[in-house]
Amino acid sequence: MEERRSLYDVLKGNLAAAGRRTFLHRLIYIGRHTFEEQQAVTQFYETTIKVINDGYCDEPLTGLFLWYNEYFVHSLEGSEETLNRHLQLLLEQIETGVIAISAMKVILVSYHIKQRFFQQWISRPVHAHTLPERISPDSDMDKTAQLLQTFIGKLYQLAELLQKQTASGLQLILDHLSERVPQLLPETELMEFLLSVSWLHDPQYLVSHFASLPHTDIDTELELPASTDFVPYNVFFTLPEPQD
Template sequence: MIHILESSEDALVAYLKELRSMTQQGEPKVLEARVLLMSHDIPERLFEAWSFRSIVASSREQLDSSLSQKKAATGCLSQLLGLAVHLRKTPKANLKNAMDLLSERVPELLPSEDLLTLLLQHETYLSVEDFLSLYYSELSFVEDSELVWPLPSHVFPYNN
């Protein structure tokens, strides 16, 4: 199952917190979730209207288990972006019909179940709990200039 959430950062974090609390209370609506991407400052929505469809995406190709995490995520996101572009080009009058026939007309834009399973198995992509703990943790980093000793006396050459 894929959820694409397009909203403000506050609304997305509130949704993830609600998902985490449902899981902690023992009544999860989603058994396992990973956060693949959270983007900021997007000029316009990709999917203009809320909708859902239950689609069984057939496995078009055998996925190699050594497929890198980066290629798997990039492939999945590329397919979803291609789906958004396809739906955007569809006239609104035909949108319902186009959504019903996605698996027949554009199967190459639907991520396969094997690809989604592969992404869920990678520990690189954060679970909801891990994402929220990282989101709320303090940012601590060391600047390169703090690691140089002794401090450089003249950084720029001076021509007298």
């Protein structure tokens, strides 16, 4: 009889076929910084990413970091472990006052992504652009969701554009993002509004979510008869009495 395959067997086979050791996730978060020297923002993030990628990691961190005069946008890809380690390092540095970040919000977490947008970690300075219309601070849930979708759409379009470039074309666009693709860069008014949205979580919530396992009741443990994969099928059988 053919051996029954478990879900774990299927997951291992899929990861092996994709050439991965674990699942990939994508994290997008924004923040407001008060660094006096703009270059200090990038230097801090470069060091943090290098520490994680140069040490043991199942999947390295890749992504795009855009920094403005007062804000930043970070689209990061990696495993659950490396993303969690990055956020922990970031929060530790904020708590000890090493870095000057006054507010952060998680914009998107995509689990089990098919492929990376970026093959390395890239950082670039960008100039602020103004929205054509003012955002009302009293925007309802539907309007906020539309603005959130607009924000994510800009970053995804930018990532797809960069993926299609040759090596020389990629470098040219990255060095002149504000001039060549201003329509794909999130505006500062949009980021300021999203930082004020109460139902968007900060990275601290995400770290605590990664650190705790949810309690679930497995249906097969509540069914009778119990599955033979977990309980011996002949546990209630008795051996025949020996004959003289």
